[in-house]
Amino acid sequence: MAADGFRPLNEKLLVEYIKATPSLSFKLGVGEESADFVIKEVGDGNLNFVYIVIGSSGSIVVKQALPYVRCIGESFPMTKERAYFEALTLKEHGRLCPGHVPEVYHFDRPMSLIAMRYLEPPHxxxxxxxxxxxxxxxxxxxxxxxxxxxxxxxxxxxxxxxxxxxxxxxxxxxxxxxxxxxxxxxxxxxxxxxxxxxxxxxxxxxxxxxxxxxxxxxxxxxxxxxxxxxxxxxxxxxxxxxxxxxxxxxxxxxxxxxxxxxxxxxxxxxxxxxxxxxxxxxxxxxxxxxxxxxxxxxxxxxxxxxxxxxxxxxxxxxxxxxxxxxxxxxxxxxxxxxxxxxxxxxxxxxxxxxxxxxxxxxxxxxxxxxxxxxxxxxxxxxxxxxxxxxxxxxxxxxxxxxxxxxxxxxxxxxxxxxxxxxxxx
Amino acid sequence: MAADGFRPLNEKLLVEYIKATPSLSFKLGVGEESADFVIKEVGDGNLNFVYIVIGSSGSIVVKQALPYVRCIGESFPMTKERAYFEALTLKEHGRLCPGHVPEVYHFDRPMSLIAMRYLEPPHxxxxxxxxxxxxxxxxxxxxxxxxxxxxxxxxxxxxxxxxxxxxxxxxxxxxxxxxxxxxxxxxxxxxxxxxxxxxxxxxxxxxxxxxxxxxxxxxxxxxxxxxxxxxxxxxxxxxxxxxxxxxxxxxxxxxxxxxxxxxxxxxxxxxxxxxxxxxxxxxxxxxxxxxxxxxxxxxxxxxxxxxxxxxxxxxxxxxxxxxxxxxxxxxxxxxxxxxxxxxxxxxxxxxxxxxxxxxxxxxxxxxxxxxxxxxxxxxxxxxxxxxxxxxxxxxxxxxxxxxxxxxxxxxxxxxxxxxxxxxxx
Ligand SMILES: Nc1ncnc2c1ncn2[C@@H]1O[C@H](COP(=O)(O)OP(=O)(O)O)[C@@H](O)[C@H]1O
Ligand SMILES: Nc1ncnc2c1ncn2[C@@H]1O[C@H](COP(=O)(O)OP(=O)(O)O)[C@@H](O)[C@H]1O
Ligand SMILES: [Mg+2]
Ligand SMILES: [Mg+2]
Ligand SMILES: [Mg+2]
Ligand SMILES: [Mg+2]
Ligand SMILES: [Mg+2]
The missing domain is CATH 3.90.1200.10 (Aminoglycoside phosphotransferase (APH), C-terminal lobe)
Structure with missing residues (x-):
């Protein structure tokens, strides 16, 4: 982990993160010991990493911003603080128009990580x-x-x-x-x-x-x-x-x-x-x-x-x-x-x-x-x-x-x- | 003095302030003991207090913002932080166009006080x-x-x-x-x-x-x-x-x-x-x-x-x-x-x-x-x-x-x- 508390996740590290984050494990219906949930990285966007996490009693999407532009690569640095502004606006727009904005469950600023509602299929x-x-x-x-x-x-x-x-x-x-x-x-x-x-x-x-x-x-x-x-x-x-x-x-x-x-x-x-x-x-x-x-x-x-x-x-x-x-x-x-x-x-x-x-x-x-x-x-x-x-x-x-x-x-x-x-x- | 370090000045308190501020006393050519300088409040503007200070070897203008609008009175509160923005802009505009902006000698943020060049008569x-x-x-x-x-x-x-x-x-x-x-x-x-x-x-x-x-x-x-x-x-x-x-x-x-x-x-x-x-x-x-x-x-x-x-x-x-x-x-x-x-x-x-x-x-x-x-x-x-x-x-x-x-x-x-x-x- 960097001095600023940031750690780029992958599927494996995300499992640990969720286990260590009670609000998320609770949502997914998993205890500290079990690992009965599946994770899939689905980011098809230009910038970030997006994971779908499905547990026994719930599901979430976890999005993490890395300090560069994904579609160009590490050669194009980009502040991961963008996750902060994304979370801010998701919450504000969500408050103003809850019917058309996914709910934010959890935001971790040092980790540039947002957990939100999984927009389940057929979305x-x-x-x-x-x-x-x-x-x-x-x-x-x-x-x-x-x-x-x-x-x-x-x-x-x-x-x-x-x-x-x-x-x-x-x-x-x-x-x-x-x-x-x-x-x-x-x-x-x-x-x-x-x-x-x-x-x-x-x-x-x-x-x-x-x-x-x-x-x-x-x-x-x-x-x-x-x-x-x-x-x-x-x-x-x-x-x-x-x-x-x-x-x-x-x-x-x-x-x-x-x-x-x-x-x-x-x-x-x-x-x-x-x-x-x-x-x-x-x-x-x-x-x-x-x-x-x-x-x-x-x-x-x-x-x-x-x-x-x-x-x-x-x-x-x-x-x-x-x-x-x-x-x-x-x-x-x-x-x-x-x-x-x-x-x-x-x-x-x-x-x-x-x-x-x-x-x-x-x-x-x-x-x-x-x-x-x-x-x-x-x-x-x-x-x-x-x-x-x-x-x-x-x-x-x-x-x-x-x-x-x-x-x-x-x-x-x-x-x-x-x-x-x-x-x- | 208020907890934030602010003290509204008058002619008498300004004398003390100047004596306690070496850069200003030096400019005016006065020692700690002497008081050989004259002060006159000339504020004819709408908002603030302005003092002309003339010493033996120099002169300055001191402007202080009080936490209200002078021409309306204490019933119309107005942040004295305006002095901070005035000083900021005097310095920036002064840097860009020194010929047409008076030089800032001293800025005291807690006191909302700016000391600047005295634009002497016939100005x-x-x-x-x-x-x-x-x-x-x-x-x-x-x-x-x-x-x-x-x-x-x-x-x-x-x-x-x-x-x-x-x-x-x-x-x-x-x-x-x-x-x-x-x-x-x-x-x-x-x-x-x-x-x-x-x-x-x-x-x-x-x-x-x-x-x-x-x-x-x-x-x-x-x-x-x-x-x-x-x-x-x-x-x-x-x-x-x-x-x-x-x-x-x-x-x-x-x-x-x-x-x-x-x-x-x-x-x-x-x-x-x-x-x-x-x-x-x-x-x-x-x-x-x-x-x-x-x-x-x-x-x-x-x-x-x-x-x-x-x-x-x-x-x-x-x-x-x-x-x-x-x-x-x-x-x-x-x-x-x-x-x-x-x-x-x-x-x-x-x-x-x-x-x-x-x-x-x-x-x-x-x-x-x-x-x-x-x-x-x-x-x-x-x-x-x-x-x-x-x-x-x-x-x-x-x-x-x-x-x-x-x-x-x-x-x-x-x-x-x-x-x-x-x-x-
Ligand atoms: N809340 C969500 N529910 C389901 N899928 C999502 C959700 N958020 C993102 N995705 C999937 O991840 C992809 C990338 O997400 P996006 O937020 O657009 O990332 P980027 O900022 O990299 O473009 C989306 O195109 C979508 O397929
Ligand atoms: N640097 C200066 N030199 C000479 N006179 C000044 C100076 N600054 C202000 N004054 C005098 O003080 C008056 C009020 O100053 P001003 O900065 O306009 O205050 P306000 O913000 O209250 O309008 C001016 O109209 C001018 O007569
Ligand atoms: Mg996108
Ligand atoms: Mg995006
Ligand atoms: Mg004026
Ligand atoms: Mg008229
Ligand atoms: Mg003014």
């Missing part, structure tokens, strides 16, 4: 559901609920500035993870970087076009600055479809280790942008049994519903709390319903455009940057994958540059339908 | 110079220098995000002072508040018009949110003409106790807005000897020069440091001069509009809010004062609502010339 990662072509009728309803509650209640629309600044100061500590996003989302894809990769040689021109598109880079400038400067709410910070686990009637958001006080549009955009990635990847998964056409329609409908339901729910929370403790818009100033309506419309319009901008940026980085998504990666044929990725990229570039022209999410969806194809075969 | 508060009708030919040159350097070097255009987030976290501690601005600049003037006052009965309708102008309040909403959420640079936070001391060839910025990581436009707007207040007050100071017409022209020219010089200097610093450590716009991304130019133009355009918005808001609060300015207060005749204040208010309201229509500061100045008068006699 799977949403992205895998999209690849398999599974519809989740409640997804938009649930995720809009999660976003509306977590973002509203941690913003100045609900909080006073004292609580706000305390959160801002605290989450400044999660700098290392913020810097990862700054680099891999907002910078590397737009310049030559040995971290970048793409489906070569087919997308060589596409990658180059991103690096040489001045209008695009002008827009990214504003978004990157907003990402760093603007403390609007406690955002998840990594809300792609790989951070959501689902069944037909459950939607659970995991992995908020990138969380900080940032712009709301970054979360909303991450989710909707990843829906569009799923949409554009479908042509790569279509086969003779399933042309995926109706599934594509469902995905787009889900994107539409996600924004529209979010808009309704967020605004409803605002109305319900307009005379509350929020210090942005005092009721004595915003004292008539027409003015409040105008204020809300302006706020939601700006948030819509922020979301489109961040969403498009996150789409781009998944195609020409470091970390790609399984939606495309699982398309074995390079040319077919290139076809899908090219369309997604064209759409994202257009959206980033033209986002202020869009007034409703329906218009965005219509634009997605009209992206021309380019065949590489 | 006077700029606002008093404006009332007397004195021209300062170097003012725009100097203040634009101060703003360009302090804002540029503490922004992401020069700093990396690590240093940026450290500052953000640290200055979240200056919450109490930020909250004062939130209330007295962005909220109270736009609602019924017993803190508000104005030249009654003449401006009763004007005050009411501010409280009932929905379009105005819609704009204020965005600015207030930006003030709280956006950590763009280490701003002074109270850069009105009462925080600047001048002679014909010296310009010194004092009193940054409201400083925090906030939007740059708040400082630029504060200064330019106060120039406009000075301008509109001149009709109240005109007499048979001096119609103040040429002086008014000089003030407006100074407003123009201030923004234009700031724009040039800030952009120059950006160019000089474009390959430096700033992490907002990486040189590998913003890699051609046309793109860099576009990015800068967009940045400066937004900053211009932010400055106009904040400047106008600060003008409004000085006419219908709690703290008024001597420019108007010193106009003894109520009707004449109301005439001046009414025009300033009309201009500010227009500017706040229409600011995005203005492309250059010259256009703003032209608009100031055209504000119609309303006579109350």
């Amino acid at each position: 799977i990662i949403l992205r895998k559901g999209f690849i398999a072509g599974v519809e989740y009728p409640l997804l938009a309803e649930h995720i809009s609920d999660y976003m509306a509650k977590t973002l509203f209640y941690t913003s100045l629309l609900f909080r006073g500035t004292t609580e706000h600044k305390q959160s801002v100061a605290e989450f400044c500590g999660n700098l290392g993870l913020c810097r990862l996003n700054e680099q891999f989302v907002f910078s590397d894809p737009f310049k030559v970087s040995h971290f970048n990769r793409w489906t070569s040689p087919y997308l060589d021109d596409d990658a180059k076009s991103v690096r040489e598109d001045d209008a695009l880079k002008l827009e990214v400038a504003g978004l990157k600055t907003m990402f760093i400067e603007r403390a609007q709410a406690l955002i998840h910070g990594d809300l792609h479809t790989g951070s959501v686990m689902v069944t037909s009637n459950s939607t659970q958001v995991i992995d908020p280790e990138f969380s900080f006080m940032g712009p709301m549009g970054y979360d909303i955009g991450a989710f909707i942008g990843n829906l569009f990635l799923a949409y554009f990847s479908q042509d790569g998964h279509a086969d003779q049994e399933n042309d995926r056409e109706s599934y594509k329609t469902w995905i787009l409908k889900t994107a539409e519903n996600t924004w529209n339901l979010f808009n309704v729910k967020f605004t409803k929370l605002w109305h319900e709390n307009k005379d509350g403790s929020g210090e942005a818009y005092l009721p004595e100033v915003y004292n008539n319903s027409e003015l409040l309506l105008q204020t809300q419309k302006k706020y939601m319009k700006d948030l819509f455009h922020d979301s489109l901008g961040f969403g498009a940026t996150k789409m781009i980085r998944r195609i020409v940057g470091l970390a790609h998504v399984e939606d495309f990666e699982s398309i074995k044929d390079d040319k077919r994958r290139a076809y899908c990725e090219h369309r997604a990229l064209e759409f994202a570039k257009m959206l980033l540059k033209e986002r202020h022209q869009f007034h409703t999410i329906d218009e965005v969806v219509s634009a997605a339908l009209e992206v021309p194809g380019k065949t590489f075969w | 006077i508060i700029l606002r008093k110079g404006f009332i007397a009708g004195v021209e300062y030919p170097l003012l725009a040159e100097h203040i634009s220098d101060y703003m360009a350097k302090t804002l540029f070097y503490t922004s992401l255009l020069f700093r990396g995000t690590t240093e940026h987030k450290q500052s953000v976290a640290e200055f979240c501690g200056n919450l109490g002072l930020c909250r004062l601005n939130e209330q007295f600049v962005f909220s109270d003037p736009f609602k019924v508040s017993h803190f508000n006052r104005w030249t009654s009965p003449y401006l009763d309708d004007d005050a009411k018009s501010v409280r009932e102008d929905d379009a105005l309040k819609l704009e204020v909403a965005g600015l207030k949110t930006m003030f709280i959420e956006r950590a763009q640079a280490l701003i002074h936070g109270d850069l009105h003409t009462g925080s600047v001391m001048v002679t014909s060839n010296s310009t010194q910025v004092i009193d940054p106790e409201f400083s925090f990581m906030g939007p740059m436009g708040y400082d630029i707007g504060a200064f330019i807005g106060n120039l406009f207040l000075a301008y509109f007050s001149q009709d109240g100071h005109a007499d048979q000897e001096n119609d103040r017409e040429s002086y008014k022209t000089w003030i407006l020219k100074t407003a123009e020069n201030t923004w234009n010089l700031f724009n040039v200097k800030f952009t120059k610093l950006w160019h000089e440091n474009k390959d430096g450590s700033g992490e907002a716009y990486l040189p590998e991304v913003y890699n051609n001069s046309e793109l860099l130019l576009q990015t800068q133009k967009k940045y400066m355009k937004d900053l211009f509009h932010d400055s106009l918005g904040f400047g106008a808001t600060k003008m409004i609060r000085r006419i219908v809010g709690l703290a008024h300015v001597e420019d108007f207060e010193s106009i003894k005749d109520d009707k004449r004062r109301a005439y001046c204040e009414h025009r300033a208010l009309e201009f500010a309201k227009m500017l706040l609502k229409e600011r995005h229509q203005f492309h250059t500061i010259d256009e703003v100045v032209s608009a100031a010339l055209e504000v119609p008068g309303k006579t109350f006699w």
Whole structure:
């Protein structure tokens, strides 16, 4: 064990850890002597180690952060304090939206270790559901609920500035993870970087076009600055479809280790942008049994519903709390319903455009940057994958540059339908 | 002395304090025994106590924060930790722009006490110079220098995000002072508040018009949110003409106790807005000897020069440091001069509009809010004062609502010339 109390675990050491931690052994139903529980490492994410532990009377998931980025290796150090911020946000978002966040059972800061509810089968990662072509009728309803509650209640629309600044100061500590996003989302894809990769040689021109598109880079400038400067709410910070686990009637958001006080549009955009990635990847998964056409329609409908339901729910929370403790818009100033309506419309319009901008940026980085998504990666044929990725990229570039022209999410969806194809075969 | 080491001083106790503080007695040229120095309390500001101390071989100014707001009284508690943030910013801004910030000799945190350079006569508060009708030919040159350097070097255009987030976290501690601005600049003037006052009965309708102008309040909403959420640079936070001391060839910025990581436009707007207040007050100071017409022209020219010089200097610093450590716009991304130019133009355009918005808001609060300015207060005749204040208010309201229509500061100045008068006699 290091002087700071940290010890990287493996299956064997985790057994010892659990035995020495009464609250966990109790949960699993094991005594000090017996070892009647099974452990499996399942981390398929980019950064950390995740163990499923199943005992005789219960189960847990144990997640540990190591002091480097797993998918790159020990050559890329990364503070393990990220586990502290993940635990903090899991608890805060869980308090605000218990239906869609797994419960935290135990947090050990020196060990950078979180024990939480095991999201048991048939829960799977949403992205895998999209690849398999599974519809989740409640997804938009649930995720809009999660976003509306977590973002509203941690913003100045609900909080006073004292609580706000305390959160801002605290989450400044999660700098290392913020810097990862700054680099891999907002910078590397737009310049030559040995971290970048793409489906070569087919997308060589596409990658180059991103690096040489001045209008695009002008827009990214504003978004990157907003990402760093603007403390609007406690955002998840990594809300792609790989951070959501689902069944037909459950939607659970995991992995908020990138969380900080940032712009709301970054979360909303991450989710909707990843829906569009799923949409554009479908042509790569279509086969003779399933042309995926109706599934594509469902995905787009889900994107539409996600924004529209979010808009309704967020605004409803605002109305319900307009005379509350929020210090942005005092009721004595915003004292008539027409003015409040105008204020809300302006706020939601700006948030819509922020979301489109961040969403498009996150789409781009998944195609020409470091970390790609399984939606495309699982398309074995390079040319077919290139076809899908090219369309997604064209759409994202257009959206980033033209986002202020869009007034409703329906218009965005219509634009997605009209992206021309380019065949590489 | 309180348990925290704090003791409110008066002239007599300050003598003891100085004798017990070698660095200060040395500076003043006094031994432990002698008391050959004179002390005078000169605090004319709103919050603190300021003593001028003149010894046989030197002089200092000693400023102490008490745990309440001086101009309201002990009924309005305010953390004396503000002195800590004032000292921090005096030192940081002083390092970045030593020519326009008084040197800090000594800081005592438990005592909330700062000893700094005495800005000796003929230094006077700029606002008093404006009332007397004195021209300062170097003012725009100097203040634009101060703003360009302090804002540029503490922004992401020069700093990396690590240093940026450290500052953000640290200055979240200056919450109490930020909250004062939130209330007295962005909220109270736009609602019924017993803190508000104005030249009654003449401006009763004007005050009411501010409280009932929905379009105005819609704009204020965005600015207030930006003030709280956006950590763009280490701003002074109270850069009105009462925080600047001048002679014909010296310009010194004092009193940054409201400083925090906030939007740059708040400082630029504060200064330019106060120039406009000075301008509109001149009709109240005109007499048979001096119609103040040429002086008014000089003030407006100074407003123009201030923004234009700031724009040039800030952009120059950006160019000089474009390959430096700033992490907002990486040189590998913003890699051609046309793109860099576009990015800068967009940045400066937004900053211009932010400055106009904040400047106008600060003008409004000085006419219908709690703290008024001597420019108007010193106009003894109520009707004449109301005439001046009414025009300033009309201009500010227009500017706040229409600011995005203005492309250059010259256009703003032209608009100031055209504000119609309303006579109350
Ligand atoms: N609470 C949980 N219940 C079930 N599986 C989980 C849970 N948390 C994580 N997992 C599994 O572990 C994987 C990685 O977890 P994640 O928190 O995303 O780690 P990383 O930060 O490395 O991306 C997830 O994709 C999921 O398959
Ligand atoms: N360094 C200085 N040299 C000379 N006079 C000063 C100095 N600092 C403050 N003063 C005088 O004291 C007054 C109040 O100081 P200030 O720092 O503005 O206090 P407050 O925070 O209470 O507004 C100023 O208006 C000025 O007249
Ligand atoms: Mg993950
Ligand atoms: Mg993760
Ligand atoms: Mg002052
Ligand atoms: Mg002050
Ligand atoms: Mg007055």
